[in-house]
Amino acid sequence: MGEIHPIVVHFAVTLLFAAPLLFWLTKLPALYFLKDLVGPLNGLGSGIGIFALWTGWQLANTGFYAGEDFESHRFLAFSVVIIGSIATIFLLFNRHQNIFSDYLIKVLLLVQGVLIVATGNKGGMLTHGDKPWIKTPHSLSLNKMEGSFTIYDGLIQPIFDLKCIACHQETNKNGGLSLVNFESLMEGGSSGPVIQSGEVNQSLLFERITLSKSSTKYMPPTGWPLNYDEINLIAHWIATGAKKEANLIDHPLTDMRLVSYVEEVYGIKNGFQSKIEKQNGTMWTEEIENILKKYPQYLQRIAVNTNWVSLKIDSFYSADILEEFSNITTSIAWIDAGKSNITLEDFALLGALPNLVRLSLDFNKWDNQAVSQLVNYPSIEFLNLYANPVGEEGIIQLLNEKISLNKLIIGATQVEEGEKSGIIKNYPGVEIL
Amino acid sequence: MNLLDEALFERHQLSTRRHFLKACATGLGSMAMGSLLGAPDPKIPHFIPKAKRVIFLHMAGAPSQLELFDYKPLLKELNGKDCPPSLLEGKRFAFISGVPQMLGPQANFSRHGQSGAWISDLLPHFSKMADDVCFLKAMHTDEFNHAPAQLLFYSGSPRLGRPSMGSWVTYGLGSMNENLPSFVVLVSGGKTPSAGKSVWGSGFLPSIYQGVQCRAKGEPVLFAANPNGMSASERKKTIEAINQINEKKYQTFKDPETLTRIGQYEMAFKMQMSVPEAMDIQQEPDYIHEMYGTAPGRASFANNCLLARRLAERDVRFIQLFHWGWDSHGASSGESLDNGFLQRCKEVDQPMSALLKDLKQRGLLDDTIVVWGGEFGRTPMLENRNGVANPFVGRDHQTDAFTIWMAGGGIKGGLSYGETDEIGYSGIKNRVHVHDMQATILHNLGLHHEELTYHFQGRDFRLTDTAGRVVKEILA
Structure with missing residues (x-):
């Protein structure tokens, strides 16, 4: 009950x-x-x-x-x-x-x-946890990045807090062991240290939580047992040196099941995540709704649960329409303008586009000068410049400024193979194809 | 209620006053819209999609995973030994009877890419793409015969009558394209799949969502071109007249299939222009032909792969390729591991790798899911049809373990997910059912597989039936 x-x-x-x-x-x-x-x-x-x-x-x-x-x-x-x-x-x-x-x-x-x-x-x-009025529990705070918190504080201590601390705390030290923090854990209990750094199977703590449940030495004796994923997380932490400060970038999880468990339970996103997945977009207004209804062949809401809008520009576009779209410039997240012959001047009619994350400009006539102007759009993560007359100079200018960029397509441009491999080497943070 | 009664009932329902007020106010409006576009209106996904389109490469007949991706050194040692009875008890096979012998891998394997994926030497081109694909090595299905297994693979049910995956997807997301069908099917190898055209049928969904088969050789769509002596404007007038009659018919009977008919006439008219253009691979430069190994004018898997890329570029939502001849029982030379199978590998290796590479360099792989696989796998035992050894080397049908691969569109590259036992007989870790694969594809397209439903015969149906789990572990 x-x-x-x-x-x-x-x-x-x-x-x-x-x-x-x-x-x-x-x-x-x-x-x-x-x-x-x-x-x-x-x-x-x-x-x-x-x-x-x-x-x-x-x-x-x-x-x-x-x-x-x-x-x-x-x-x-x-x-x-x-x-x-x-x-x-x-x-x-x-x-x-x-x-x-x-x-x-x-x-x-x-x-x-x-x-x-x-x-x-x-x-x-x-x-x-502490300050329940203003803080949500750790398992509910979403979208943490791997590097932003340490394995011990973020993943291991919460398990102890949840399932061990009732009998292992400063005022109630069963077996002489307290699990309130890293230092007390490393101090060990009355039978000595419970963690052997790097040696999962030599660690007393690991042995006790993986014993048969019928054993009198099995931990925890009452309450909820540690589940498969929690045990594996502890094993991962011990195997990678049982350090206090290490994070998931230093010691990435290799087991796919753990990766997805950590994502589901702790909201730690593994790998790249787009801005529009982290934020929900500007308020959905009647104005946006109306303009979407007016131009269904151009504009579409990206998903029911977000306020982001995608825009598809074909070669029949007119400058007037683009100007009208500038009214919802903050809502536009994806633009597909492949084969549209759009010029930089016309593109600028769309406004500041502060949240534009995906831009496809394949098969257009954008040169160095035009491409370098894309630095004015602060959020571009994916940029497709396939089959544009842009050269090495324009690409490098762009890469020097664009820290948001994650993937860049420069096939069939004037960038030669040799130049391309040089660029790929110099900008390791960006996937360049 | 039998089917006729139900049809009559639905018709009465469709013609009640309440229905007219409820559905036709929007219904009529959207009809005008629909007839203008001739394509299903775009709909909004449930959540942010990772992919916009799907290219499905189906190897009809089911290729052997044990010769391509699932490397089992122990099987080599067991080659020629009798299969232990523990593996046969309680199992049913399509052809194996009595005690078969174990059959070692009929190909050499090596590891490829940074991920070190095991790939057979029969796929030299494909092995260079190892880091772009995700292998699902412990797939399993419920059906051990081709037709029901293919139906299960595409419609979520082994029996006829359900819509196929492409129909569900176009029903859920609508079209991205005004001039081309949003679900196109290309068949190579000389035969349609065993399950027939039901694997791209729309089942109980309105037939506007069914797949359109384009021929790879000759006219892509039969009779779409104007006959000699008929001009385009004349044809246009004819279609307009027919559609006016159909619209009157719709006003009288309110049959949604009439709307489909109107839409299809208009689509066909647009396709007279758009299809020949899209299907004309002659326009491609030489280096592309070299890359795919295409031969214009012939019906081949290579041509279809190149067509698939051209259709993907033109925003066709679902492109389904079938290649025939993978049913390597060993009963005949063409269907054996020592001959026909090697030919099939040669036919698909270069084009499917070129497709991946080409999509990747154009930035299309980012929002296109490519899936490769057969409807089930093959046994680690040599097939002995009716207890007698076959004249050629072959393997029987196997449901419990097979390999497919997926790439692009939000799927993690360079990953081998799932494991089979030491002889590749059953999946032992991270098993993925066919329904799970379907749920995952829908998920990456922004659709929740449990919410994408259609009401028919008194209940809501869905692609994944009553099962399906999104395999989150393979998502990028």
Whole structure:
């Protein structure tokens, strides 16, 4: 029953907030007739609160939560239920005549509200980590890049925090081992160090989490066991030297299953990710909608769940239409202008295009001068210049300025094979074909 | 309710007043639109697509993975030994009966590219592309005969009547092109696949979504050209008149197939101009012909590969190539590993590698998914038809393990995903079912395979039936 604790809690909280609100609202003459509802409502809230206490107790028995925050959460929750019950009794007695002073009930209800907020805060800390009001849990923050966080802090410590720390912390050091941070882990326990850098199978910690579940030495003895992927992550970290500061770029994951697990659970994107996948685009307005409807053969929304727009320019384009498109210049992310004979001047009519990430200009007449002007578009990631009369000079000018570029197609241009391999060598960050 | 009743019921439904108000207000509007374009309107994908189009290279008959990609040194040692009974128990084969002998790899293998992929020496051109493709080495399917397996591969069901993958894709995404069909099929090797034209049929989807087969030799589309003595303007008038009659017919009966008919007449008229232009490989420079090994005027896989690139350039959404003759049982010289198979390898090796290379250098591989494979794999045992050894070396049909490769369009290059056991009999790690492959292709086109549905006979149908997992591990 422990799993339903969060949902039960929210029922109780809603009612225990609603009752005081109603209590004050019934002070208004128009709502006075509802005053007898306040007591039962608060009673129902307290009742569900007692049920929530019980489900919480079950959840705690999994051994999954412990520590100071947990203790406070439990203490506060008990207080809420006790205060709520007292307030209910007072309210019910006061139905027909004022036995208890109205002032006392007001204070009780106020204390009840404050305690709920405090309890919720502590509960949030248990599931969402520090500062639950402003921070989402680590597993929900998306789109981190591999290099931006370290294997230990980003991937390994969270596993300990989730599944080990109840019995292995400073105040509750079972086996003399604390897993609160890297230093305490490396200190080891009463049987010595638990991690042998580089030696997965010599590491006591790894041995204990991979024993048969029926073994008395298997860890964790209660609560949720470590899953296959978590065990493999720990193995990867130990095998690559069990370092504190290393990140996934220093030690990339080789197992495809782990790569996709890390992407799914931790939101760490492996490899290149386009700007339009990281951001959702400018607001979708009626103006954009109208212009898309007007020119369905040119403009299309890239996907239902984004606000980015793709533009296809054919050789029948007119300057007026391009000028009209400049009204939605911030929404345009992809442009396919292959074989369109578009000129730089006409292209400029589309406006600043701050979010243009893909640009196909194959089979056009863009030369060095024209191509070098593309540095003015800050977000281009993919650029196709196939079969354009551009030479080495223009390409190098572009590459020197364009840090956003990820892939560049320069086949059938005036860049010769020798020059091409030179460019490829000099700009290793860009895939040049 | 039988099919006739259902058809009648649907017709009544289509002609009720409510339906008219509900569907025809937009229906009529979009009809005018549709008849202007003659192609399905573009639709918005569910999420940001990695690819815009698909080129499917199907080796009909099922090539042997054990001679091409799935290198099994142990099988070499076991060559000629009797197959242990544990491998035969409870298994059904198309032809093998009694106790067959094991058959070692009939080709030499070496590792290629930075990724070190194992590729047979029968594919010398293709081995240079090793770092651009992703091998799915533990594919598996449910059907061990060609026709049902091909149907499963393309329509998600081994029985007739479902729309094929290309139809689903054009239904889900619409056309990118006003002048060409969005689903084109090219066949080489002299025979259509065993499952017939159903592998590019539209099933219960409106028939505007079905694949259009273009001939690689002679006129690409039969009777599309004007007969002698008929001018283009005359033809135009004729089609306009026919379409006016059809539109009246539509007003009376509201049959969506009439709309398809109107659209197809207009498409055919546009195709009179666009198809000969697109299909004319003579326009290509010499070095391209050399690269693909094409011979203009002949129906060949090479010509079709070059055509596939030309169609991809013209934004045809789904291009499906079939090459015949991979069914290497060993019953005849043409269908044996020691002869016919070697010929087939020679026929496809250079053109398919050239296609990849050409798409890549033009920047098209970035948003084109290329898939190569057969409908199933072949056994590690030598086929003994009816218990008697075949006159030539061959292998029987095998469903439990085979290899396909995918490239481009958001698929990770230089990756071998999945593993088979030591003799290549079953996948043991990272198995991918045919439905998973379909889900993955749809995913990269921006479509959610569970949400791309069509209501028919009282329920929603989808390409992946009730299964399918996007193989996220192979996505770039």
